[in-house]
Amino acid sequence: MASRVSLKAKGKNSKSSKASEERSASQCLKEWSTWAMKRAKVVTHYGFIPLVIIIGMNSEPKPHLSQLLSPV
Incomplete structure (x- = not known):
C-alpha cells in the first residue's frame, strides 16, 4: 500500500515549509504517474x-468471427 504524503509544514521556517510542499507535490505527481x-x-x-x-469485424468485407480467429 502506498504511503500517504502529508502537506502540513513541519518546522518554524516558512522557507523550509515551502520546500517541503514542493517536494510533496512532486512526490504526489511521481506517485500519480x-x-x-x-x-x-x-x-x-x-x-x-x-x-x-x-x-476486424467492422471492416469491409465483413468477416465472421471464426474467420477472424482462424490462423489461415
Missing part, C-alpha cells in the same frame, strides 16, 4: 485483442 502507468499497462494488456477483433 506511476499509478497511471500501471493501470495503462493492464488496460493495454487486456484490451488489445478485443480491439483487434472489433476493428
Whole structure:
C-alpha cells in the first residue's frame, strides 16, 4: 500500500515549509504517474485483442468471427 504524503509544514521556517510542499507535490505527481502507468499497462494488456477483433469485424468485407480467429 502506498504511503500517504502529508502537506502540513513541519518546522518554524516558512522557507523550509515551502520546500517541503514542493517536494510533496512532486512526490504526489511521481506517485500519480506511476499509478497511471500501471493501470495503462493492464488496460493495454487486456484490451488489445478485443480491439483487434472489433476493428476486424467492422471492416469491409465483413468477416465472421471464426474467420477472424482462424490462423489461415
